[in-house]
Amino acid sequence: MHMVHRRKFDKQFKLEVVQRSLGGITVKELSEELGIHVGVISRWRKEFLDSGEDLSFPGHGVEAMTEEQKKMGVFTKVCHWLKIYLQNSHINPCGH
Numbered sequence: 617m618h619m620v621h622r623r624k625f626d627k628q629f630k631l632e633v634v635q636r637s638l639g640g641i642t643v644k645e646l647s648e649e650l651g652i653h654v655g656v657i658s659r660w661r662k663e664f665l666d667s668g669e670d671l672s673f674p675g676h677g678v679e680a681m682t683e684e685q686k687k688m689g690v691f692t693k694v695c696h697w698l699k700i701y702l703q704n705s706h707i708n709p710c711g712h
Contacts, residue, residue, distance in 0.1 A: 625652075627673040633657060634664045634672075 625633075633650065637643055637657060647654045664672045 623652075627675070630660045630673045631664070631669065634660050637661055 633646060633652075634657075637646055638661070643654050643657045643661070646652070646657055650657075660673070
């Protein structure tokens with residue numbers, strides 16, 4: 617069985633490809649020139665147009681979060697674990 621290795625492209629490369637696509641070169645032309653599937657380049661364009669340069673292409677396939685989203689994620693986890701703790705300890709949070 618032959619394994620296909622996924623190529624990885626850094627943020628700067630993706631930004632350059634997107635900028636070229638926005639500058640008048642078609643996605644199809646870039647795809648043929650660079651050997652990258654049209655769908656991949658189109659996805660990079662969409663991410664850039666939806667998120668802007670700062671939040672696009674954070675790496676490892678994970679969308680970048682704003683500081684507020686990060687804080688909310690921590691808050692949600694703390695609330696979740698506190699709820700479990702209170703359910704498993706015989707403490708009534710209302711004092712009854």
